Amino acid sequence: MASLLQPDRVLYLVHGEKKIRSPLSTLYFCRYCSELRSLECVSHEVDSHYCPSCLENMPSAEAKLKKNRCANCFDCPCCMHTLSTRATNIPAPLPDDPSKTTMKKAYYLACGFCRWTSRDVGMADKSVASGGWQEPDNPHTQRINKLIEYYQQLAQREKLERDRKKLARRRPYMPLAFSEKYGLGTRLQRQRPGAPITSLAGLSLKEGEDQKEINIEPAQALDEVEPLPEDCYTRPINLPEVTSLRQRLLQPDFQPAGASQLHPKHKHLLIKRSLRCRKCEHNLSKPEFNPTSIKFKIQLVAECQVLLTLTNPVENITHVTLVGCEEGDPEDINSTAKVMVPTKELVLAGKDAAADYDELAEPQDFQDDPDVVAFRKSNKIGFFIKVVPQREEDGDVTVSFKIRHDFRNLAAPIRPSEEGDAPTEAIWLTHHVELSLGPIIA
Amino acid sequence: MPLFEGLGSGGEKTAVVIDLGAAYTKCGFAGETGPRFIIPSEIQKPGQQQSIKVVQYNINTEELYSNLKEFIHMLYFRHLLVNPRDRRVVIIESILCPSHFRETLTKVFFKQFEVPSVLFAPSHLMAIMSLGINSGLVMDCGYTETLVLPVYECIPILPAWEALPLGGKAIHKELDGLLVEQCTVDSDSSTGQSLPTVIGKTPTSETYLSITPCTSVVDCGFLSLSQMQPPMACPVRLQRDSVYIHIDPLMLFVLSCCPVRTCFISDLQRGLKIQEAKFNLGGTAERPTPPPDVDYPLDGEKILHIKGPIRDSVMEMLFEQDNEEKSVASLVLDALVKCPIDTRKALSENLVIIGGTAMLPGFLHRLLAEIRLLVEKPKYRDALATKSFRLHSPPAKPNCTAWLGGAIFGALQDILGSRSVSRDYYNQTGRIPDWCCLSSPPPESVYDAGKTPPPLMKRAFSTEK
Numbered sequence: 009m010a011s012l013l014q015p016d017r018v019l020y021l022v023h024g025e026k027k028i029r030s031p032l033s034t035l036y037f038c039r040y041c042s043e044l045r046s047l048e049c050v051s052h053e054v055d056s057h058y059c060p061s062c063l064e065n066m067p068s069a070e071a072k073l074k075k076n077r078c079a080n081c082f083d084c085p086c087c088m089h090t091l092s093t094r095a096t097n098i099p100a101p102l103p104d105d106p107s108k109t110t111m112k113k114a115y116y117l118a119c120g121f122c123r124w125t126s127r128d129v130g131m132a133d134k135s136v137a138s139g140g141w142q143e144p145d146n147p148h149t150q151r152i153n154k155l156i157e158y159y160q161q162l163a164q165r166e167k168l169e170r171d172r173k174k175l176a177r178r179r180p181y182m183p184l185a186f187s188e189k190y191g192l193g194t195r196l197q198r199q200r201p202g203a204p205i206t207s208l209a210g211l212s213l214k215e216g217e218d219q220k221e222i223n224i225e226p227a228q229a230l231d232e233v234e235p236l237p238e239d240c241y242t243r244p245i246n247l248p249e250v251t252s253l254r255q256r257l258l259q260p261d262f263q264p265a266g267a268s269q270l271h272p273k274h275k276h277l278l279i280k281r282s283l284r285c286r287k288c289e290h291n292l293s294k295p296e297f298n299p300t301s302i303k304f305k306i307q308l309v310a311e312c313q314v315l316l317t318l319t320n321p322v323e324n325i326t327h328v329t330l331v332g333c334e335e336g337d338p339e340d341i342n343s344t345a346k347v348m349v350p351t352k353e354l355v356l357a358g359k360d361a362a363a364d365y366d367e368l369a370e371p372q373d374f375q376d377d378p379d380v381v382a383f384r385k386s387n388k389i390g391f392f393i394k395v396v397p398q399r400e401e402d403g404d405v406t407v408s409f410k411i412r413h414d415f416r417n418l419a420a421p422i423r424p425s426e427e428g429d430a431p432t433e434a435i436w437l438t439h440h441v442e443l444s445l446g447p448i449i450a
Numbered sequence: 451m452p453l454f455e456g457l458g459s460g461g462e463k464t465a466v467v468i469d470l471g472a473a474y475t476k477c478g479f480a481g482e483t484g485p486r487f488i489i490p491s492e493i494q495k496p497g498q499q500q501s502i503k504v505v506q507y508n509i510n511t512e513e514l515y516s517n518l519k520e521f522i523h524m525l526y527f528r529h530l531l532v533n534p535r536d537r538r539v540v541i542i543e544s545i546l547c548p549s550h551f552r553e554t555l556t557k558v559f560f561k562q563f564e565v566p567s568v569l570f571a572p573s574h575l576m577a578i579m580s581l582g583i584n585s586g587l588v589m590d591c592g593y594t595e596t597l598v599l600p601v602y603e604c605i606p607i608l609p610a611w612e613a614l615p616l617g618g619k620a621i622h623k624e625l626d627g628l629l630v631e632q633c634t635v636d637s638d639s640s641t642g643q644s645l646p647t648v649i650g651k652t653p654t655s656e657t658y659l660s661i662t663p664c665t666s667v668v669d670c671g672f673l674s675l676s677q678m679q680p681p682m683a684c685p686v687r688l689q690r691d692s693v694y695i696h697i698d699p700l701m702l703f704v705l706s707c708c709p710v711r712t713c714f715i716s717d718l719q720r721g722l723k724i725q726e727a728k729f730n731l732g733g734t735a736e737r738p739t740p741p742p743d744v745d746y747p748l749d750g751e752k753i754l755h756i757k758g759p760i761r762d763s764v765m766e767m768l769f770e771q772d773n774e775e776k777s778v779a780s781l782v783l784d785a786l787v788k789c790p791i792d793t794r795k796a797l798s799e800n801l802v803i804i805g806g807t808a809m810l811p812g813f814l815h816r817l818l819a820e821i822r823l824l825v826e827k828p829k830y831r832d833a834l835a836t837k838s839f840r841l842h843s844p845p846a847k848p849n850c851t852a853w854l855g856g857a858i859f860g861a862l863q864d865i866l867g868s869r870s871v872s873r874d875y876y877n878q879t880g881r882i883p884d885w886c887c888l889s890s891p892p893p894e895s896v897y898d899a900g901k902t903p904p905p906l907m908k909r910a911f912s913t914e915k
Contacts, residue, residue: 229840
C-alpha cells in the first residue's frame with residue numbers, strides 16, 4: 009500500500025488556472041471552496057522570520073530594521089559556515105595599578121570549518137561576547153542619501169503639478185487658467201507609464217520658489233584613471249589571498265578583491281511561509297510561530313481531507329463510486345489502458361482510532377460482493393478493477409478514472425443554524441485520478 | 451538609510467528593485483545604498499545537476515514562464531523575505547531586451563505574484579541618475595554583450611545605440627579554449643594531464659566555424675531590431691577553430707571564477723605589443739615577458755596549471771579590432787559620431803562605465819587609453835571635434851550602478867505609482883507598454899472609455915465644449 013503514496017504513481021487532477029496533475033502528498037484541500045489546490049494556485053506569504061542557527065524568532069518590524077539579518081550570528085566570509093565566538097585570556101593592565109596585570113577575557117570569531125578567524129582581517133578582539141561586532145559602513149551612504157533627497161524634491165514638484173493639472177481639467181471653462189496650463193499639459197501628457205522614462209529634468213528648481221532648496225553637486229568626471237601597479241605583470245599571485253567571485257558577491261557594497269578585507273556578515277534569516285487560497289482567501293497552511301516547532305496551526309493537506317485511495321481518512325461512513333472515464337473526456341489524456349471499475353457503490357467505514365486496539369469490537373456488517381471487494385479492514389478496502397492495456401508499448405500503463413465521494417464539511421458554521429442541530433449536509437466531490445501501474449511484463 | 455522611513459511616515463512600503471542580468475541578478479530594496487544580494491541568474495531543478503539559466507531568449511513561453519516563476523519565487527522567499535503583494539516592483543532592464551521576454555516577466559509578476567505595479571527602467575538611464583547629472587555616454591559591459599547608449603538631458607538618444615557581443619560570455623569561451631589547448635592538470639594519481647581528460651565527460655568537438663551574421667544576431671538577442679540595423683559581420687577572432695568540451699557543471703563554476711582571480715588587462719603599450727605578437731604582423735614581433743604561471747586548485751584534488759601568457763592575453767579580445775575595426779573602445783566613438791553635434795562635448799566629458807565586465811583589473815585605464823588612441827585615427831579625427839574624454843566614478847561598484855539608480859528612483863514614492871504600470875491597467879489591456887510598440891493605449895482612455903477625443907485634442911480648440 010505504501011507504493012500508492014509514492015510520488016508520480018497516483019496523480020490527482022487539480023482544476024486551477026492551469027490543469028496540474030500531481031500526487032496527493034503535495035496537494036492542499038480548501039474546504040471552503042471544496043476543491044483541491046496545488047502549490048501553484050495558492051498565494052504564498054511570509055509568515056515569520058527566524059535565524060537558522062540560533063533559532064530565534066524575530067518580529068517582522070525588527071527584521072525589516074536589521075535588514076533580515078540576525079543580530080547575534082555571523083557567517084564566515086570564506087566558506088559561509090556559521091562563526092562561533094571563542095574566548096581567550098589575555099593579560100591586561102589593571103586600571104588602578106598599571107604595573108600589575110590581570111587576565112581579561114577577549115572574544116574573537118572563528119570558523120570551525122575553514123579556520124578563518126576575525127583576527128585575519130584585522131578586527132580587534134572584543135571584550136563582550138556578543139553585540140560588539142559591527143559591520144563596516146558603506147562610504148557612499150551620505151552621497152546617495154543626498155541624491156535621494158534632491159530627487160524627492162523634484163518628485164514632489166512633479167506630483168504637485170500633476171495634481172494641479174487634474175484640478176484644472178475639471179474646470180474647462182476658464183480660459184485664463186486654461187492657457188496657462190496648456191504648456192504643461194502637453195509635456196505631462198507624454199509621461200505615460202511604460203514610455204521611456206523621461207526625466208525629472210524638465211522640472212528644475214525654480215529660483216526663490218521654495219524656502220528650502222536642496223542642491224546637489226553633479227558628480228565630477230575624472231581625466232585620468234589609476235593604472236595597474238607595475239608589479240602586477242611580474243609578481244606571482246598568492247591565490248589564497250585573492251577572493252573568489254562568490255566570496256566577493258556576498259558583500260555587494262564592497263566586493264573586495266583581497267581576502268584581508270573580507271569582513272563577516274550577519275547571518276541571513278529564513279522564513280516560514282503560509283499559504284492562502286486565491287479564490288476564497290482562507291489560509292490553507294499556517295505554521296507555528298515558534299521556530300523550533302514543525303507543527304502547523306492550520307494545515308489543510310489533501311491527505312487528511314480527500315479520500316486517499318482506498319483509505320477513508322474521515323470519521324464518517326463514506327460512500328464511494330468509481331466511474332470510468334468516457335470516450336472523449338477532455339481530462340483523460342494520459343491513460344493508455346481501459347479500466348473496468350466496479351459499478352456498485354463502495355462503502356467505507358469511518359476512521360476510528362480506537363478500533364485497532366479494541367479486540368472485542370463487533371465486526372462491521374457490510375455485505376460485500378466477493379467479486380468486487382477483496383478485503384476490508386477498519387477504514388480500508390481493497391477492490392478489484394480490470395485493466396485492459398490498449399497499446400503494446402514499453403512505457404508504463406496508466407489508467408484514469410473518476411472517484412466520486414461524499415464529503416462533510418466540518419468547518420464550524422459562522423452562524424448557528426436556527427433549526428437546532430441540523431446535520432451537516434453532505435456534498436459530492438468528484439476527483440479525476442490517474443494511476444500508473446508500471447510496465448507490462450510480457 | 452533614514453531609520454524611520456516608511457515606518458511612521460504613513461507612506462507605502464519600500465519598493466523592490468531587481469536587475470535581472472544574464473549572468474547575475476541584483477536584488478534589493480529602494481532607498482538603500484546597495485543590493486541585498488547578487489545571485490547567479492540560474493535555477494536548480496531537483497534531480498538535475500546542471501543549473502538552468504533564467505535569462506534565455508530563445509526558449510518557448512511555457513518553459514520561460516516556469517523558469518521565471520521559480521526564480522522570482524526564490525528571490526522573494528529566500529532572499530528578500532517579503533510578501534510580493536505588498537510592494538511595487540522596479541525592474542532594471544536593457545532596452546534591447548526582447549518584447550517576448552519582457553511580457554512573460556510581466557505576466558509572472560502580475561498573475562503569479564500579484565504585485566501592485568511594475569516599472570521597467572532602462573539601465574543606462576538609471577546609471578545617469580545615480581550620479582546626479584543629466585547627460586552622459588553610458589557603456590554597459592555585461593555578460594552577453596557590451597551596449598553603449600548616450601543619454602542627453604535625461605533622454606536616451608536611441609538611434610545612437612552601439613553594441614558588440616564582447617562580454618563575460620565571450621571571455622569565458624576564449625579562456626576555456628585556451629585552457630583546453632595549453633594547460634595541464636595535476637591530480638592525485640597523475641601529473642601533466644590535459645584538461646578534458648581529467649574533468650570532461652565525453653569530449654565532443656564542435657568546431658565553431660565562421661558564425662553567420664544571423665546566428666550572431668540571434669545570439670545577442672537583437673531579434674527585434676535586426677531589421678533596423680544591418681547585422682554585423684562576425685569578428686575575426688571567432689573564426690578560429692576552437693574545440694568545445696562538455697565540462698562538469700561544478701568545474702564550470704570554478705572555471706568561471708578563474709578569469710576574475712588570475713587574469714588582468716595590460717595597459718596600452720603592452721597590450722598592443724601582445725596583439726602584434728599574436729597576429730604576427732611584421733614578422734618579428736616580440737611578445738613582452740609574460741606574467742608568472744599560476745597553480746589554480748580545482749576542487750581540492752586537482753591543480754590546474756595556468757600558463758602565464760594566458761593571464762594577460764585572454765582579455766585582449768575586448769580591444770582587438772576585428773575586420774570592421776570594432777572593439778569595445780570604438781563603440782564609444784561610433785556612438786558619439788551618431789549623436790547630434792551640439793551634444794557631443796557634454797557626452798564625451800561624461801563617460802559612465804557600468805557592468806560586471808568593467809570591473810576587470812586594468813579595464814578602465816586601458817579603455818580610456820584606447821579611446822584616446824582611436825580618436826586620432828583618420829576615421830574619427832575629422833568627424834569628432836571633441837578630444838577630451840572624462841570618466842565618472844559612480845557611488846557604487848560598476849555592476850551595481852544601474853541597480854543603484856533604480857533604487858534611487860524607486861525611493862521617490864510620490865511619482866513611482868503614476869509612472870508604473872499598475873495591475874489594473876495590465877488586467878484591462880493585457881499587455882505592457884513597450885518603447886518599440888506605438889499601439890499601447892494611454893491610460894486616460896482606458897479609464898474614461900466614453901470620452902473621445904482625448905483631452906489634448908479638446909483643448910486645442912478652445913471654442914469647443
